[in-house]
Amino acid sequence: xxxxxxxxxxxxxxxxxxxxxxxxxxxxxxxxxxxxxxxxxxxxxxxxxxxxxxxxxxxxxxxxxxxxxxxxxxxxxxxxxxxxxxxxxxxxxxxxxxxxxxxxxxxxxxxxxxxxxxxxxxxxxxxxxxxxxxxxxxxxxxxxxxxxxxxxxxxxxxxxxxxxxxxxxxxxxxxxxxxxxxxxxxxxxxxxxxxxxxxxxxxxxxxxxxxxxxxxxxxxxxxxxxxxxxxxxxxxxxxxxxxxxxxxxxxxxxxxxxxxxxxxxxxxxxxxxxxxxxxxxxxxxxxxxxxxxxxxxxxxxxxxxxxxxxxxxxxxxxxxxxxxxxxxxxxxxxxxxxxxxxxxxxxxxxxxxxxxxxxxxxxxxxxxxxxxxxxxxxxxxxxxxxxxxxxxxxxxxxxxxxxxxxxxxxxxxxxxxx
Amino acid sequence: xxxxxxxxxxxxxxxxxxxxxxxxxxxxxxxxxxxxxxxxxxxxxxxxxxxxxxxxxxxxxxxxxxxxxxxxxxxxxxxxxxxxxxxxxxxxxxxxxxxxxxxxxxxxxxxxxxxxxxxxxxxxxxxxxxxxxxxxxxxxxxxxxxxxxxxxxxxxxxxxxxxxxxxxxxxxxxxxxxxxxxxxxxxxxxxxxxxxxxxxxxxxxxxxxxxxxxxxxxxxxxxxxxxxxxxxxxxxxxxxxxxxxxxxxxxxxxxxxxxxxxxxxxxxxxxxxxxxxxxxxxxxxx
Numbered sequence: 001x002x003x004x005x006x007x008x009x010x011x012x013x014x015x016x017x018x019x020x021x022x023x024x025x026x027x028x029x030x031x032x033x034x035x036x037x038x039x040x041x042x043x044x045x046x047x048x049x050x051x052x053x054x055x056x057x058x059x060x061x062x063x064x065x066x067x068x069x070x071x072x073x074x075x076x077x078x079x080x081x082x083x084x085x086x087x088x089x090x091x092x093x094x095x096x097x098x099x100x101x102x103x104x105x106x107x108x109x110x111x112x113x114x115x116x117x118x119x120x121x122x123x124x125x126x127x128x129x130x131x132x133x134x135x136x137x138x139x140x141x142x143x144x145x146x147x148x149x150x151x152x153x154x155x156x157x158x159x160x161x162x163x164x165x166x167x168x169x170x171x172x173x174x175x176x177x178x179x180x181x182x183x184x185x186x187x188x189x190x191x192x193x194x195x196x197x198x199x200x201x202x203x204x205x206x207x208x209x210x211x212x213x214x215x216x217x218x219x220x221x222x223x224x225x226x227x228x229x230x231x232x233x234x235x236x237x238x239x240x241x242x243x244x245x246x247x248x249x250x251x252x253x254x255x256x257x258x259x260x261x262x263x264x265x266x267x268x269x270x271x272x273x274x275x276x277x278x279x280x281x282x283x284x285x286x287x288x289x290x291x292x293x294x295x296x297x298x299x300x301x302x303x304x305x306x307x308x309x310x311x312x313x314x315x316x317x318x319x320x321x322x323x324x325x326x327x328x329x330x331x332x333x334x335x336x337x338x339x340x341x342x343x344x345x346x347x348x349x350x351x352x353x354x355x356x357x358x359x360x361x362x363x364x365x366x367x368x369x370x371x372x373x374x375x376x377x378x379x380x381x382x383x384x385x386x387x388x389x390x391x392x393x394x395x396x397x398x399x400x401x402x403x404x405x406x407x408x409x410x411x412x413x414x415x416x417x418x
Numbered sequence: 419x420x421x422x423x424x425x426x427x428x429x430x431x432x433x434x435x436x437x438x439x440x441x442x443x444x445x446x447x448x449x450x451x452x453x454x455x456x457x458x459x460x461x462x463x464x465x466x467x468x469x470x471x472x473x474x475x476x477x478x479x480x481x482x483x484x485x486x487x488x489x490x491x492x493x494x495x496x497x498x499x500x501x502x503x504x505x506x507x508x509x510x511x512x513x514x515x516x517x518x519x520x521x522x523x524x525x526x527x528x529x530x531x532x533x534x535x536x537x538x539x540x541x542x543x544x545x546x547x548x549x550x551x552x553x554x555x556x557x558x559x560x561x562x563x564x565x566x567x568x569x570x571x572x573x574x575x576x577x578x579x580x581x582x583x584x585x586x587x588x589x590x591x592x593x594x595x596x597x598x599x600x601x602x603x604x605x606x607x608x609x610x611x612x613x614x615x616x617x618x619x620x621x622x623x624x625x626x627x628x629x630x631x632x633x634x635x636x637x638x639x640x641x642x643x644x645x646x647x648x649x650x651x652x653x654x655x656x657x658x659x660x661x662x663x664x665x666x667x668x669x670x671x672x673x674x675x676x677x678x679x680x681x682x683x684x685x686x687x688x689x690x691x692x693x694x695x696x697x698x699x700x701x702x703x704x
Contacts (some may be wrong), residue, residue, distance in 0.1 A: 043573050044534075045551040050464035054536030054549065114534020114549065114574025121513040121533045129504065132512035132537050203499065204506035204543035204666055289663050290685030362543040362661060364682050365475050365489070369464065 007158055007400045025389050032383025035376040036111055044114055046376040052369040053358045058112045061381045063195055063350035065101040068343060070231025072098020073188035080181035089255045092401045094235045095149045100391050102143045104384030111380055131197035138191030145184040156400050189224050196223025199353045206289045207296050208357045218277050226346050229266035232259050233342035248409050250402040260335055264323025271316040296360055300368035303356050315345025428523040429581055430624040430669030432634045433490055435679055437618035440488030445470045447613030453570045455554035467548040469579040470610050477678045487679045493546040493579035494668030495525045501649035501667045507538035523669055524581050532575040543661055547578045582608040603629050635671050653698050658683040
């Protein structure tokens with residue numbers, strides 16, 4: 001039915017099967033859209049946020065998708081600027097994942113603000129002292145860059161590519177992509193960092209606050225570094241999921257091994273910095289403000305030292321070690337464990353840097369505040385995931401996303417016998 | 419120092435916690451004065467708007483040694499680190515919807531500019547900022563009692579105590595009309611100050627030595643010797659500020675002769691309080 005749109009030589013499931021799959025995920029999208037409509041119509045009283053939890057599930061989701069979407073800028077940086085040529089075989093997919101993550105982040109922000117129609121005030125009345133202003137500017141600009149990076153891949157669709165203008169446009173855009181990759185890396189450095197800065201500058205919140213370099217708290221650099229480190233893990237994880245669902249090998253092992261190795265070294269260097277930061281914060285920063293580290297991990301029903309150990313040791317040190325050692329990195333099971341742990345780890349870090357900050361009492365006579373999201377919050381957080389699945393399914397079906405797919409899944413044409 | 423700076427006010431208050439009975443008059447007068455909407459059920463204090471909130475503190479001891487103190491908490495109108503005006507909330511607001519008045523020391527909230535990101539709420543350690551989760555509503559007939567001097571806030575924006583800024587504007591207008599350069603101490607008093615039956619709240623200009631608030635607080639204009647971020651520390655041994663060590667530099671001071679109450683104002687490591695409790699603003703600076 002849609003075979004004319006499918007890349008030449010590529011094998012795809014039948015359209016009815018594809019349509020059923022899209023319809024199932026589409027139902028989840030509709031659920032999310034319904035919740036989104038409720039929130040826009042009735043207001044943020046549809047959530048379980050409150051005056052203690054001004055930032056909650058959505059801001060975590062926002063930070064998490066931007067962190068895991070960091071694979072796009074970092075892979076682009078490696079491919080176009082550092083000329084790691086093997087990564088051309090995964091860059092398209094990294095860009096698509098990045099596009100999904102960043103468009104999701106913008107959507108979540110549009111739901112999250114109390115006066116969505118005034119969203120543009122952040123640009124118009126910009127406060128240059130606010131990290132959130134920096135986030136808004138860099139995020140929007142980088143989303144534009146990602147769109148530009150995505151366009152050539154769209155134009156390579158079998159039918160679109162027949163139009164000479166689109167064909168040449170895609171070709172020429174590929175030629176100048178290094179400029180956009182560099183721009184993207186520059187913008188990403190600042191918005192990933194400023195998202196970290198959002199927490200680090202809150203000097204009224206001892207759990208969040210960090211010293212730093214000039215105007216940038218250490219969390220600024222840690223967030224950028226962790227996104228570059230764990231973003232490729234997410235790219236690899238989604239690639240693995242796509243390979244499992246399609247039943248095909250889509251990227252050669254040498255490419256996966258290379259990206260895993262780079263990610264591993266980034267994770268190890270990041271986690272060393274994170275450990276140093278944590279030790280300094282625990283032994284110098286917070287005691288200076290009158291707190292023991294135990295204050296932040298006790299006397300409540302959820303946040304304990306387990307979260308610190310899980311984030312740094314189990315989901316930081318362990319995946320880092322697995323990915324830097326050749327023997328473990330090239331073991332598919334261990335590699336999968338490492339990239340899953342890595343993705344969980346960076347998401348957990350973002351959770352801690354949003355929700356745990358809100359939970360901890362600062363006034364000596366205040367108490368911990370725990371929070372459970374409403375179904376509307378959950379539905380609107382699942383919405384971008386469902387949207388991402390649909391976009392990946394559609395792009396995989398109709399665009400030449402994986403350059404090695406044909407080679408890796410070559411089927412010998414059946415020879416005619418008399 | 420130029421003329422503008424000489425004339426700059428620094429409005430603040432001191433609340434005597436030994437006088438406060440926890441009656442809640444300050445809360446009621448604040449809500450009434452500032453057109454604060456309320457819900458049918460206000461039992462969830464985490465989503466109810468109370469610009470002025472009274473906390474109940476105990477010394478944690480069992481009977482017969484139990485002691486209680488009530489602590490009214492308006493917006494602290496922080497001057498920020500070094501008292502430079504970069505309050506925790508002002509510095510983070512992406513749309514400049516909350517601002518620091520260098521001529522008054524008051525942290526304002528511009529409701530029509532706020533787009534409801536709530537970053538300021540996250541940054542405020544005092545929970546002094548409130549979000550309008552619902553449309554503002556009053557029981558039928560009560561709209562007639564709304565103050566025409568204060569704009570009600572719409573759903574989706576943050577609001578907080580303004581030190582009854584409209585009263586300052588009215589006093590300033592009157593002074594101008596009368597041909598005076600400045601306002602008198604008693605011309606500008608917040609609603610909570612005037613409503614407190616125990617006279618526990620004293621409001622005025624911390625920069626003006628003739629004002630009672632200055633007499634009680636005796637603020638040290640110089641940075642504290644043990645923390646350069648802290649400016650305006652009280653030289654009165656019974657006066658303290660909430661979370662002073664963070665360097666937020668609030669303009670709301672508290673007064674108590676009870677040591678456990680003063681200790682509750684901040685966080686201390688074990689054994690630290692005994693070393694810190696006698697450290698007050700330098701006596702050498704008049």
